[in-house]
Amino acid sequence: MRVPMIAGNWKMNTTVDDAVALVKAMLPGLDRVGGVDKLICPPFVSLAAAGDLLKGTSVKLGAQNVFYEAKGAYTGEVSPLMLAGMCEYVIVGHSERRQYFNETPEIVDKKVKAALAAGLKPVLCIGERLEENEAGITGEVLTRQLTASADQMYFKSGLVIAYEPVWAIGTGKSATPEQANATIGFIRKLVAHHLGADAAEGVRILYGGSVTADNIAGLMQQPEIDGALVGGASLKADDFVSITKQASEAGGAA
Ligand code: 13P
Numbered sequence: 001m002r003v004p005m006i007a008g009n010w011k012m013n014t015t016v017d018d019a020v021a022l023v024k025a026m027l028p029g030l031d032r033v034g035g036v037d038k039l040i041c042p043p044f045v046s047l048a049a050a051g052d053l054l055k056g057t058s059v060k061l062g063a064q065n066v067f068y069e070a071k072g073a074y075t076g077e078v079s080p081l082m083l084a085g086m087c088e089y090v091i092v093g094h095s096e097r098r099q100y101f102n103e104t105p106e107i108v109d110k111k112v113k114a115a116l117a118a119g120l121k122p123v124l125c126i127g128e129r130l131e132e133n134e135a136g137i138t139g140e141v142l143t144r145q146l147t148a149s150a151d152q153m154y155f156k157s158g159l160v161i162a163y164e165p166v167w168a169i170g171t172g173k174s175a176t177p178e179q180a181n182a183t184i185g186f187i188r189k190l191v192a193h194h195l196g197a198d199a200a201e202g203v204r205i206l207y208g209g210s211v212t213a214d215n216i217a218g219l220m221q222q223p224e225i226d227g228a229l230v231g232g233a234s235l236k237a238d239d240f241v242s243i244t245k246q247a248s249e250a251g252g253a254a
Contacts, residue, residue, distance in 0.1 A: 002204050004220070005160060005227035006244045007039040007123060008234025009064060009091060009208075019046035022237060023053045029241030031057045036227070036248045039089055039123075040234070044078055047086050062089030062123065065097060068110035070118075080118030090115050091229075092122045093145070095129075095166045105148035112149050112159070121158040123229065124149055125208070126187070130167035138165075142187060150194035161205045162229040163187055168209025170231060174219075180207040181222035188224060213242040220250030 014022060019042045030038050041062040042050050051061050063086075067077035083090060092115060093108035103111075108124070115122045126145040128138040146161070163184050168175050175183070184205045192200035207219055208229030219225050227247060233239040 002202065002226050003035070003037055004247050004250075005037040005039060005204055005206060006240075006247050007062065007089075007091075007160075007162075007206065007227070007229045008041060008240055009094070009229055009231050010040070010042045010235060011064070011096070011231060012043060013235055014042060014046060016046050016049055019043070020049050020053065022235065023050050025237035026240055027053060027057060027059060029237070030059050030244055033241070033244045033248045034058075036244055038244055041089070041091055047083075051086055060089060061087040062091060063087050064091045064094070066090045066092065066111055066115050066120070068107070068114040070114070080114045080120055083115075083120055084118040087120070089121045089123055089160070091162075092124050094125045095127055095164055095169060099166070105145050108145075109148040112154060113151075116154060116157045116159070121160065122154075123160045123162055123206075125162045125164050125229070127164040127166050127169075127209070133165065133167055138183065139186060142183070143190060146187065146190050147194065150191070155191070155195055155199040155203050159203065161187060161191075161203060162208050163205060164208035164229060166209075170210070172210050174210040174212075174215050175207065177215075177218040177222050177225070180219060181224045184222075184224040211243065213239045213246070216243045217246045217250055220247050 039060045041064050092111045097103045112122045128141040132141045188200045204226040206227045206229045207225050211228040211230045212233050
């Protein structure tokens with residue numbers, strides 16, 4: 001059985017003070033929700049403060065990006081070793097990084113590998129752009145993005161996949177539960193093809209793209225969808241707690 005996960009990607013939002021206030025506002029509600037892994041991913045500069053507040057709670061901490069080298073002359077970058085003591089998860093290959101920072105599947109794969117080697121659990125984001133969707137090449141795009149990171153070792157190490165169609169991110173136009181389920185089913189088959197049935201059965205695949213407290217229940221009813229990577233709605237404490245609670249109820253939580 002896969003434990004559902006609800007993850008909040010705060011993106012480039014919140015000062016340290018804002019982040020502390022947001023964690024304090026959502027923590028009591030989140031901590032009470034059982035049967036779901038709860039993850040928040042604030043900006044790098046707020047990880048330490050957020051981590052202090054999360055100590056001893058059931059809410060996990062993640063970063064939003066990581067570089068693939070361990071150390072050296074890479075001004076401005078943050079290495080897996082720096083994150084390893086601070087957080088458990090790291091988002092890798094988000095479409096905004098692919099789009100604005102030219103991250104290729106090969107770069108993303110190096111980041112996944114480096115994160116795992118440092119003991120971090122990557123949340124690998126894949127997803128097609130609108131024009132790719134309209135051109136009917138979603139399958140090819142996802143195959144290219146995933147195949148670079150299709151390594152048996154990754155899946156044994158707790159890698160999570162997030163399917164985030166770019167056309168659904170920040171647009172208010174979520175994929176329908178049926179669309180998301182079908183594409184995540186396709187991704188699971190890709191994993192099975194490369195790595196076998198056990199890896200495919202075990203890997204958690206989240207949906208991301210305009211997830212809200214109003215649409216999470218429908219998404220969670222789908223058998224292939226193991227949770228959500230939430231952007232905008234993860235910045236509102238009540239909404240994020242509500243999303244997490246609804247995922248717990250739908251996920252047959254303990
Ligand atoms: P929104 O939920 O704001 O659409 O963002 C989704 C996302 O990119 C999460 O990583």
